[in-house]
Amino acid sequence: MTEPRYSLRTRLASGLTKSAAALSRATGRGDGAVIGGRVGQMIDPEFLANLAAGRRIALISGTNGKTTTTRLTAAALGVLGNVATNSLGANMPHGHMSALVKAGATPFAVLEVDEHYLADVLKKTKAELVALLNLSRDQLDRAQEVATVAAKWRTMLTGAPEVHVIANCDDPMVTWAASAATQVTWVAAGQRWLDDSWVCPECGSRIERHGEQWFCVNGDLTRPMPQWQVEGDGVVDPTGVFHEVHLQLPGRVNKANAATALAVAAYFGAPTLRSLPKLAEVTSIAGRYATVVRDDRVIRLLLSKNPAGWLEAFDMAEDAPTLLAINARDPDGLDTSWLYDVDFSPVRGRRVLITGDRAMDLAVRLEVNEVPFEHVTSFEKALAAIPPGRLEVIANYTAFQDIRAELDRVN
Numbered sequence: 001m002t003e004p005r006y007s008l009r010t011r012l013a014s015g016l017t018k019s020a021a022a023l024s025r026a027t028g029r030g031d032g033a034v035i036g037g038r039v040g041q042m043i044d045p046e047f048l049a050n051l052a053a054g055r056r057i058a059l060i061s062g063t064n065g066k067t068t069t070t071r072l073t074a075a076a077l078g079v080l081g082n083v084a085t086n087s088l089g090a091n092m093p094h095g096h097m098s099a100l101v102k103a104g105a106t107p108f109a110v111l112e113v114d115e116h117y118l119a120d121v122l123k124k125t126k127a128e129l130v131a132l133l134n135l136s137r138d139q140l141d142r143a144q145e146v147a148t149v150a151a152k153w154r155t156m157l158t159g160a161p162e163v164h165v166i167a168n169c170d171d172p173m174v175t176w177a178a179s180a181a182t183q184v185t186w187v188a189a190g191q192r193w194l195d196d197s198w199v200c201p202e203c204g205s206r207i208e209r210h211g212e213q214w215f216c217v218n219g220d221l222t223r224p225m226p227q228w229q230v231e232g233d234g235v236v237d238p239t240g241v242f243h244e245v246h247l248q249l250p251g252r253v254n255k256a257n258a259a260t261a262l263a264v265a266a267y268f269g270a271p272t273l274r275s276l277p278k279l280a281e282v283t284s285i286a287g288r289y290a291t292v293v294r295d296d297r298v299i300r301l302l303l304s305k306n307p308a309g310w311l312e313a314f315d316m317a318e319d320a321p322t323l324l325a326i327n328a329r330d331p332d333g334l335d336t337s338w339l340y341d342v343d344f345s346p347v348r349g350r351r352v353l354i355t356g357d358r359a360m361d362l363a364v365r366l367e368v369n370e371v372p373f374e375h376v377t378s379f380e381k382a383l384a385a386i387p388p389g390r391l392e393v394i395a396n397y398t399a400f401q402d403i404r405a406e407l408d409r410v411n
Contacts, residue, residue, distance in 0.1 A: 010050045013043035017101045037094030051100035052125035057109045058264050061118045062133025064309050069257040070112040071285045076265035076275035084109040088286050115149050119156040131166040135173040136196045136308040139333030146196045153177035166263050169224045172197040188229035189256035193308035228263045235259045246280045249289050251316040287404045296388035303400045307341040313394045314346035320390040323382045325356040325399035332397050339365040353382050356399045379403050
């Protein structure tokens with residue numbers, strides 16, 4: 001791809017974006033993705049559209065798994081050429097601007113997009129593909145209802161007949177939204193969290209489930225036939241060929257994320273056999289799934305931000321001492337009532353420690369679930385409380401960042 005001929009305004013905005021991001025990093029205020037894009041847009045109001053021009057773009061959205069799937073997709077598509085991507089998860093328009101500036105001229109871009117911003121980003125970038133992963137409740141004090149987001153997606157796709165959609169056919173909400181598109185590739189990515197999809201979004205009737213199949217009892221919505229599906233330790237492609245998938249990321253959910261990544265890459269023409277080894281090179285994503293050795297303890301970090309995410313984390317975590325950390329700062333959402341949507345019984349029988357700003361809210365929830373626990377006031381005290389060996393850490397967003405910062409200070 002040749003360097004695009006940006007206007008003077010866009011070139012100036014790009015330079016100031018880089019400078020603002022660098023200053024943010026130098027002063028320890030963050031990676032600079034958001035402030036960089038904000039400064040750029042002040043100079044060029046059409047900054048995102050101008051940066052997107054000339055690239056083939058895929059947008060990845062959903063409640064959970066966006067960052068991981070974006071990273072896997074960028075790796076899979078990278079066999080065809082350089083890929084611009086917001087790999088650290090700044091998933092709103094300012095983050096997209098910074099990512100595109102940082103990457104320079106690339107033939108492709110894979111952008112993680114917050115589900116509430118998807119329609120706006122699609123319009124501005126003119127992306128040719130959208131991947132829809134899942135929809136579930138998230139940060140109840142500020143996030144929209146699941147049905148509202150699904151309806152917005154459906155309206156978005158109704159007005160964008162040229163967009164190809166890759167969608168999870170196991171999630172009825174996603175299926176309903178994606179069914180408005182004229183071109184859909186269905187991926188059987190699974191759905192462990194069911195509590196937001198007992199009712200048909202089309203007619204309000206009950207959804208029945210029998211094994212992998214689901215359908216609205218009124219006949220208005222039925223699980224589509226998937227072209228891609230997770231099967232055992234691998235993925236079956238649309239031709240029926242089974243591909244073993246080797247990942248350094250834990251859990252079945254990441255096999256599903258890999259299936260979506262392969263489907264996106266294949267749409268753009270990447271041979272699956274060439275993309276598969278690239279998936280195996282992806283390790284931790286912004287610290288998620290990272291394993292750190294400290295003081296004879298093997299510590300694994302799992303990020304969980306909402307009920308569906310906690311369900312998946314419990315599936316990934318080994319039967320070992322487990323630290324649960326909960327904060328309720330602005331990035332987490334201030335309302336912790338979502339804890340009562342989480343079934344904590346999977347950790348019953350393990351040694352459970354709790355910490356964080358809102359540890360007492362978690363303590364009450366664990367009491368209700370009859371899960372014994374120990375309260376510790378810091379991550380350091382949690383480490384001191386357990387013997388040498390493995391420690392699983394499951395934390396929501398800012399609690400996760402606090403623990404990462406503590407580990408980084410020592411290491």
